[in-house]
Amino acid sequence: MRQIVDLTSGPQTVNFRLARAQIIGMCSSNLALRKRVAEEQSRLSKAIEALLGEAQARSWLRPDLNVAAAALLVQAYTFGKVIDDIALEPIDGAAWLDLISNLFESFFAS
16 A cells, blocks of 8 residues: 555656646536546546455455545545645655555555
C-alpha cells in the first residue's frame, strides 16, 4: 500500500494531479467533456475496485469493506493532494505517506 500511496501522491506526479484537477474543473461548463471524463472515471473506479476485490479475496483487506467506497477514497486522497501541491508551506511528503498508509493498514487491512 505504501508504494501505491507514494506513487500517486509523490512529487513525480504533481503535474498529473494538477492537470486532472483542471480538467475536472472544466467539466462544470462543458457537458461533452463531463460525459467523457465520467466514462473514464467509471473505468478507473472499476479497475481500483477490482484490485481491492482481489486483495479481499487474498484476505489482505477486511471482508466487510465496500470496495466501491474504498476505491472512491483512494481517488479522493490522491486528488486532495492537489491542495498541498499548491500550498505555500506543503506538508512533509513522508508525513503524508505515513498518514495514508497507516489509515489503510489500521482500518482496511484484515
